[in-house]
Amino acid sequence: xxxxxTELQPQNYKTDEHPIWxxxxxxxxxxxxxxxxxxxxxxxxxxxxVVSGIGCSGRTSGFVKSYGFHSVHxxxxxxxxxxxxANPELTVIGVGGDGDGFAIGGGHIPHAARRNPDxxxxxxxxxxxxxxxxxxxxxxxxxxxAGSTPYGNIEQPLNPLAMLIAYGASFVGQGYSGKPRELADxxxxxxxxxxxxxxxxxSPCITFHNTYKIIPPKLSEVPNDHDPSDxxxxxxxxxxxxxxxxxVFYQERRPTFEEGVAxxxxxxxxxxxxxxxxxxxEFA
Amino acid sequence: MGVDYVFRVGGEGGEGVISTGEMLTVALAxxxxxxYTFRTYPAEIKGGHANYxxxxxxxxxxxxxxxxxxxxxxxxxxYDKHIQDVHPGGVVIYDADSFTPPPATGSLxxxxxxxxxxxxxxxxxxLTKNIVALGVCAQLFDLPQQTFQDLLKExxxxxxxxxxxxxxxxLQVGIDYIKAQKKIDTIRMGVGxxxxxxxxxxxxxxxxxxxxxxxxxxxxxxxxTPATDIMEFLARELPKLGGFxxxxxxxIAAIGTVLGASFAGKKAMTATSGPGFSLMIEMLGLAVAAxxxxxxxxxxxxxxxxxxxTKTEQGDLYAAxxxxxxxxxxxxMALSSVxxxxxxxxxxxxxxxxxxxxxxxxxDASLGHRKATVPVPDIARVPVIERRTPTAEExxxxxxxxxxxDSISPMSVPGMAGGGYVSEGLEHDEGGYPAASNHENHLKAxxxxxAKLAAVEAISNDLVRTYGDPKPEIGIIGWGSTExxxxxxxxxxxxxxxSVGALHPKILYPQPLAKLRQFISxxxxxxxxxxxxxxxxxxxxxxxxxxxxxxxxxxxxxxxxPKEIFDKIEEVAQHVAHGHRAPAAKL
Numbered sequence: 001x002x003x004x005x006t007e008l009q010p011q012n013y014k015t016d017e018h019p020i021w022x023x024x025x026x027x028x029x030x031x032x033x034x035x036x037x038x039x040x041x042x043x044x045x046x047x048x049x050v051v052s053g054i055g056c057s058g059r060t061s062g063f064v065k066s067y068g069f070h071s072v073h074x075x076x077x078x079x080x081x082x083x084x085x086a087n088p089e090l091t092v093i094g095v096g097g098d099g100d101g102f103a104i105g106g107g108h109i110p111h112a113a114r115r116n117p118d119x120x121x122x123x124x125x126x127x128x129x130x131x132x133x134x135x136x137x138x139x140x141x142x143x144x145x146a147g148s149t150p151y152g153n154i155e156q157p158l159n160p161l162a163m164l165i166a167y168g169a170s171f172v173g174q175g176y177s178g179k180p181r182e183l184a185d186x187x188x189x190x191x192x193x194x195x196x197x198x199x200x201x202x203s204p205c206i207t208f209h210n211t212y213k214i215i216p217p218k219l220s221e222v223p224n225d226h227d228p229s230d231x232x233x234x235x236x237x238x239x240x241x242x243x244x245x246x247x248v249f250y251q252e253r254r255p256t257f258e259e260g261v262a263x264x265x266x267x268x269x270x271x272x273x274x275x276x277x278x279x280x281x282e283f284a
Numbered sequence: 285m286g287v288d289y290v291f292r293v294g295g296e297g298g299e300g301v302i303s304t305g306e307m308l309t310v311a312l313a314x315x316x317x318x319x320y321t322f323r324t325y326p327a328e329i330k331g332g333h334a335n336y337x338x339x340x341x342x343x344x345x346x347x348x349x350x351x352x353x354x355x356x357x358x359x360x361x362x363y364d365k366h367i368q369d370v371h372p373g374g375v376v377i378y379d380a381d382s383f384t385p386p387p388a389t390g391s392l393x394x395x396x397x398x399x400x401x402x403x404x405x406x407x408x409x410x411l412t413k414n415i416v417a418l419g420v421c422a423q424l425f426d427l428p429q430q431t432f433q434d435l436l437k438e439x440x441x442x443x444x445x446x447x448x449x450x451x452x453x454x455l456q457v458g459i460d461y462i463k464a465q466k467k468i469d470t471i472r473m474g475v476g477x478x479x480x481x482x483x484x485x486x487x488x489x490x491x492x493x494x495x496x497x498x499x500x501x502x503x504x505x506x507x508x509t510p511a512t513d514i515m516e517f518l519a520r521e522l523p524k525l526g527g528f529x530x531x532x533x534x535x536i537a538a539i540g541t542v543l544g545a546s547f548a549g550k551k552a553m554t555a556t557s558g559p560g561f562s563l564m565i566e567m568l569g570l571a572v573a574a575x576x577x578x579x580x581x582x583x584x585x586x587x588x589x590x591x592x593x594t595k596t597e598q599g600d601l602y603a604a605x606x607x608x609x610x611x612x613x614x615x616x617m618a619l620s621s622v623x624x625x626x627x628x629x630x631x632x633x634x635x636x637x638x639x640x641x642x643x644x645x646x647x648d649a650s651l652g653h654r655k656a657t658v659p660v661p662d663i664a665r666v667p668v669i670e671r672r673t674p675t676a677e678e679x680x681x682x683x684x685x686x687x688x689x690d691s692i693s694p695m696s697v698p699g700m701a702g703g704g705y706v707s708e709g710l711e712h713d714e715g716g717y718p719a720a721s722n723h724e725n726h727l728k729a730x731x732x733x734x735a736k737l738a739a740v741e742a743i744s745n746d747l748v749r750t751y752g753d754p755k756p757e758i759g760i761i762g763w764g765s766t767e768x769x770x771x772x773x774x775x776x777x778x779x780x781x782x783s784v785g786a787l788h789p790k791i792l793y794p795q796p797l798a799k800l801r802q803f804i805s806x807x808x809x810x811x812x813x814x815x816x817x818x819x820x821x822x823x824x825x826x827x828x829x830x831x832x833x834x835x836x837x838x839x840x841x842x843x844x845x846p847k848e849i850f851d852k853i854e855e856v857a858q859h860v861a862h863g864h865r866a867p868a869a870k871l
Binding site: 017045046047048049051059061062065066067068069070071072075077078079080081082083084085086087089090107108110111261264265267268269271272273274276278279280283284 | 481482483484485489493496497502504521523524525526527528530532533534536537538539540541542543544545546547548549550552566567569570574660661663696698699700701702703704705706707708709710717718
């Protein structure tokens with residue numbers, strides 16, 4: 001954007017497509033925070049790619065004026081990596097739910113975290129499968145009664161923040177859809193972060209797992225004196241499951257995937273001429 | 285007949301059998317001969333039996349050959365396994381320190397060379413017994429010794445001069461030892477007739493080079509035998525050209541990364557084998573629905589499941605054509621020779637980009653790991669085609685999946701102002717908006733995707749090769765890596781006076797129906813040889829033609845020999861001569 005151009009407003013990121021979510025769904029709060037964060041960062045829609053998976057949250061790519069990729073269930077991160085690999089200049093935001101990200105797609109998270117592509121990954125965590133009408137999910141509590149756990153869930157829930165810190169994500173934060181202004185601030189920090197920024201957003205499902213009364217009393221802020229570069233303290237904060245802290249848990253600056261790629265290319269090109277005939281000659 | 289000899293090296297896996305064979309191959313190629321290799325190796329990293337075969341000739345080679353002229357056996361097992369393949373009058377060079385063959389039978393010629401003790405006593409390193417053996421071959425068969433010396437210098441340069449000198453010494457020890465013996469065979473290679481430089485490439489090398497020539501700069505993959513060396517080749521070469529290889533966490537991530545890169549406007553590829561291909565199939569469907577160009581190589585091995593990972597089969601054709609849910613048109617192509625790997629993969633990229641579809645390219649273990657001499661590729665021979673992007677006018681009211689007369693919709697690239705859209709796996713309308721409850725739209729969208737398949741079928745008739753009698757009584761339809769052996773079998777049969785011709789489509793889905801119809805209608809019988817159990821291509825063709833194809837199937841993890849196909853031709857020729865098995869059905 002040139003300085004004389006009109007500033008982009010949140011509504012500039014809205015599409016004509018109306019969200020299909022139930023009235024009162026937490027995802028509306030996440031979407032509104034996303035519009036505000038994009039405007040805050042003045043991301044040009046032509047250079048923005050929103051990659052989404054399958055589930056209620058997966059429809060987000062259709063609601064943001066940008067390029068979008070509504071992929072298959074659980075594969076937000078590989079598709080996002082391919083986009084960044086092909087064009088590091090693009091802003092990539094990956095969006096999915098707790099089932100998409102932590103269940104079917106869970107195998108990709110450690111590898112995205114350690115590769116550190118410069119992208120933001122937003123999980124809209126409602127601890128249920130909304131689109132298939134309410135089964136238990138990887139973040140459901142023990143005892144949770146749902147369609148597929150009529151006698152109560154017997155599996156311990158994942159701790160997304162502890163998991164991402166342990167996997168080596170370079171930015172780990174948490175927000176709540178009921179606090180969209182704070183969430184927009186957090187998303188801006190995540191977008192401004194150079195590297196893989198993970199944001200877990202508690203986003204209640206009003207129809208199949210209504211937590212609007214359960215979450216607010218547990219909410220707290222990441223303490224003012226918390227040092228996000230301290231991995232041990234970030235991990236301790238993530239392990240406090242009786243309270244739900246909002247804010248930036250962990251952040252470090254380390255080389256991104258794209259920076260690594262550029263280094264490899266420079267190294268290879270310093271040693272050999274970048275020509276096809278030179279490669280042919282190796283096999284003569 | 286000029287020079288045409290088959291050399292086979294056999295011994296313990298992990299002890300340099302493969303590298304001995306490879307060095308012999310490059311030396312023969314540089315000496316001006318055409319070469320054609322075949323190798324089998326154990327699934328274990330060390331131990332088990334390994335062997336490497338190279339055929340060298342002063343004329344073009346189409347197969348790995350019928351019998352062995354020279355067997356280099358490092359141990360008893362190699363001798364026992366391969367001696368029956370050595371033809372009468374053939375030469376056996378063996379490590380006399382390792383074993384003593386039973387009393388000579390027939391007219392075989394033996395050279396007992398104490399390879400291990402020569403290496404231990406005269407070089408000081410037992411492992412150099414392979415290089416001693418190369419020296420023996422160089423001297424015995426009158427090959428240019430300078431070529432071997434240069435090769436050793438190149439191969440060991442990185443390990444320092446001391447290592448280079450030890451290996452040169454080992455070569456000389458072999459030369460000197462055999463020079464002192466009486467030559468009792470008649471094989472003299474000298475130098476070959478070819479003066480121009482050719483490349484020595486495996487099928488996998490050639491494919492990777494072709495991908496680079498096609499403009500592919502991004503690759504994502506997961507290690508799997510026998511496809512891994514494509515990834516390693518590109519990991520080394522792509523960064524020189526500004527590209528990169530990602531080794532992903534699994535094959536699902538590999539194809540996901542390829543689709544992401546393709547969406548962002550770049551040509552991208554992945555290569556795998558059967559198990560990995562099975563994992564990719566859901567996202568193959570995504571590429572069809574979202575109309576994304578992508579090239580997916582399957583270097584087939586024996587299945588099902590883990591199967592025989594290092595052995596060859598043509599068993600994934602059904603999976604390539606039909607794997608996945610829904611009405612899901614994709615393109616399937618097959619590579620037929622080391623040289624064809626280069627040009628074939630460029631054609632695959634061209635079709636993927638032009639029609640915005642995934643193209644599955646089938647190779648196999650026997651082709652991927654076989655080395656051959658090929659002329660330096662002419663990159664002008666297959667012009668590179670790029671995808672259609674929207675014009676400034678089209679961007680004013682852009683619809684990503686617009687219904688167009690040729691069913692190909694201009695594809696914008698992130699970064700283009702006005703080109704924003706959602707690449708969709710949900711059924712969608714022209715604008716890319718979800719239309720999961722619009723029944724009429726689903727039919728229109730499906731028709732659009734199949735119309736592209738029909739357009740590819742129209743050009744597929746240019747993607748066939750024919751050889752032998754142009755109006756044959758007995759026809760052969762082959763696909764993929766069997767081209768060379770079929771061609772050689774056709775030649776053998778033609779020399780015996782049979783009317784035989786072959787047709788070899790390079791594209792299997794859609795099929796070049798016009799060419800196939802024309803070919804089949806002129807034949808009295810058609811044989812379809814395939815390295816699989818059920819005859820997958822024959823089954824596909826039976827859905828197209830009511831015709832009594834004769835199948836020839838081999839399913840032991842090894843490629844056909846020309847003789848196996850020739851024998852079938854002879855058998856069918858007898859039946860045809862007696863009026864049996866003539867095709868009854870109309871085309």
